[in-house]
Amino acid sequence: MIITSCGNSEGIAKKLASELKLKYSPLTIASFPDGDIYLKFNTELKGQKVVIVQSFFPHPDMSLFDVVFAAKTAKDLGAKKVILVAPYLGYMRQDKRFHSGECISSRVMADLLNGSVDKLITFDPHLHRYKSLKDIFTIPTVRLTANPLIAEFIKKQFPAKYFKNEVIIGPDWESYQWANDIAKAVGVKATVLEKKRLSSWHVQERMINPVPIRGRDVIIVDDIISTGRTIAEAAKKAKKMGARSVMAIGVHGILIEDALAKMHKAGVGKLVTTNCIEQPSNKIDVTPLLLQELKKER
Ligand code: R5P
Numbered sequence: 001m002i003i004t005s006c007g008n009s010e011g012i013a014k015k016l017a018s019e020l021k022l023k024y025s026p027l028t029i030a031s032f033p034d035g036d037i038y039l040k041f042n043t044e045l046k047g048q049k050v051v052i053v054q055s056f057f058p059h060p061d062m063s064l065f066d067v068v069f070a071a072k073t074a075k076d077l078g079a080k081k082v083i084l085v086a087p088y089l090g091y092m093r094q095d096k097r098f099h100s101g102e103c104i105s106s107r108v109m110a111d112l113l114n115g116s117v118d119k120l121i122t123f124d125p126h127l128h129r130y131k132s133l134k135d136i137f138t139i140p141t142v143r144l145t146a147n148p149l150i151a152e153f154i155k156k157q158f159p160a161k162y163f164k165n166e167v168i169i170g171p172d173w174e175s176y177q178w179a180n181d182i183a184k185a186v187g188v189k190a191t192v193l194e195k196k197r198l199s200s201w202h203v204q205e206r207m208i209n210p211v212p213i214r215g216r217d218v219i220i221v222d223d224i225i226s227t228g229r230t231i232a233e234a235a236k237k238a239k240k241m242g243a244r245s246v247m248a249i250g251v252h253g254i255l256i257e258d259a260l261a262k263m264h265k266a267g268v269g270k271l272v273t274t275n276c277i278e279q280p281s282n283k284i285d286v287t288p289l290l291l292q293e294l295k296k297e298r
Pocket of ligand 1: 227
């Protein structure tokens with residue numbers, strides 16, 4: 001088995017290779033003068049299982065393109081199986097035609113992967129209107145969740161004397177599933193806000209099942225933190241309700257535009273992300289769960 005990466009997620013790829021005592025062989029990816037992609041494997045692939053570790057951020061378009069080219073090339077060079085480990089799987093949010101004429105990007109992305117990789121392993125994919133990855137993927141898929149790792153992090157983070165003062169908030173209905181799971185594992189209450197998305201850039205929050213917030217340490221958990229608006233609105237709401245502190249935890253820290261400043265201004269004292277996307281805010285390592293999965297492939 002060989003571990004490679006198209007540039008994103010190199011940290012996880014190297015860690016996986018070292019823990020599994022496998023070769024890490026990075027790909028050479030460049031462009032021809034006209035912009036066409038140039039891609040080269042730097043190790044023998046014949047008869048090997050090839051694991052491509054690649055999150056779809058930064059550069060979601062090129063990430064997808066690189067994976068498709070890499071996977072097809074690996075097969076062409078004799079690899080017996082190509083496994084894509086995409087800690088963050090992009091394109092999942094466009095899961096319907098919101099306006100007539102729009103591309104349902106998640107389906108196109110899945111079709112491209114169905115036609116190039118043999119198996120997909122990912123973390124907390126954004127499943128909203130789809131019930132399961134099977135709705136769009138024909139290849140075998142493994143859907144991992146960072147929830148147990150997030151719960152462990154929260155338990156370690158809060159000193160015993162404050163323990164159980166926390167409230168876990170999911171900023172919208174979709175996030176309630178994991179807010180609730182994490183709260184159960186930590187042994188505290190969870191609540192959910194209703195998010196009204198006024199546009200891609202504007203959201204408003206309302207608490208649906210109110211729980212006492214005054215004097216509490218609020219932890220807002222979400223799968224994706226992109227522009228930071230969803231978290232910022234939830235943080236403002238929590239602060240207004242008297243939260244003593246507000247921490248935000250995201251599985252996938254995309255963190256574009258002024259996301260950090262916006263969340264900070266709204267009262268988020270600490271931001272924590274998993275390393276599904278490499279960011280300075282990474283404090284939760286998902287590699288141990290990937291190791292368990294890849295050991296099954298050896
Ligand atoms: C949306 O349904 C997701 O679960 C996140 O809440 C959303 O992607 C966050 O985006 P932003 O940070 O731009 O508000």
